[in-house]
Amino acid sequence: MTDAKTTWGLVYETNRDVKWICKMLQRMEVRDEEFEARIRALEGWRAEKAGEERRLSTVSAGAGGVVGGVVAVIVRVLGGG
DSSP states (O other), rough: OHHHHHHHHHHHHHHHHHHHHHHHHHHHHHHHHHHHHHHHHHHHHHHHHHHHHHHHHHHHHHHHHHHHHHHHHHHHHHTTT
């Protein structure tokens, strides 16, 4: 009889452990999905930030070219070159 109780106890304990493991795996999957979503958002923000920096440098270079052209015209008009 003790074998039957021991076997039943093992089956019950194993079943309980399997349920706990399944519940923990589900929690981990949800946490992983949330983590991946945060990483994707951070990567998107980073790409957007890099795009803004490129645009600013392009605008700065364009503005520098325009200013240089204006200065060259003024110098030419005033007879400096």
